[in-house]
Amino acid sequence: MMSIGTLSKQSGVHIETIRYYERAGVLPKARRATNGRRIYGKEDAGRLAFIRHARELGFELVSVRALLALQERPELSCKAASELASAQLAAVESRLNRLTILRDELKRMVRACKNGRVVDCRVIEALTNMP
């Protein structure tokens, strides 16, 4: 049981953003105290942290909702859940591949620099022609 301010501090998400997420439907309508203020439990902090990570990883709110749906609809058939998860999995693996390539190129540059050599940066070539 905590206020929106406490939740904000705990999750690192701005108060305004929390209210926005409620409006946008990625957070459920918060329970209200008798004075009208929003009250949250600790599971909300988890959900919020998840949304933040997913957003930072490049998923839009539509995809975040899809991922959250996996968590919150145990009545979903195995098949439906698996299809949802598979689709997200494909997107995640594609990102992973490209991030790995980018990382390797950045690493190469830093390493070359340590050896005192002039760096030639090929981040563009590295990512341009991707599978």
Add this chain to the structure above:
Amino acid sequence: MMSIGTLSKQSGVHIETIRYYERAGVLPKARRATNGRRIYGKEDAGRLAFIRHARELGFELVSVRALLALQERPELSCKAASELASAQLAAVESRLNRLTILRDELKRMVRACKNGRVVDCRVIEALTNMP
């Protein structure tokens, strides 16, 4: 040497977005034909594809500019380039870690489903308490 339409088809980036990138300064001001239309070379397609990948990976345009700067300023000292690359590298590795965790959880769910078991989804827990 190609028109904005051809570049758009080749790169998969909308014409309007290409013009927006020029305005936003992630693409250089395009050369113009005598009739005023923009002309591009094939290096522009590469740069554009790179921007698109970087954006999909969750980098904002400010970071994209930083990455592009690495490529396009050979006059940068080894130290400066290395610092720029290191900073981006840290951001990339953080994303890689979280994406890997998310992927493993999605894989686990799909696998459990194949075995006919009811899935319990733990994507939230997986990403909530991250280093």
Add this chain to the structure above:
DNA sequence: CATACATCCTGTAGTAGCTACAGAAACAAG
């Protein structure tokens, strides 16, 4: 109890990064 200050509320407006459309000019085909 009164005053002060923090926290919350709703609502609206601003920002980044696109995306879409309107209206005009230029080009290309028949």
Add this chain to the structure above:
DNA sequence: CTTGTTTCTGTAGCTACTACAGGATGTATG
């Protein structure tokens, strides 16, 4: 020369926030 496509500039709309304004409520202190 007409028709249709492409491009131009400019503006308006969209998503996902972010930042206020103005008001109500809560808490701490003299």
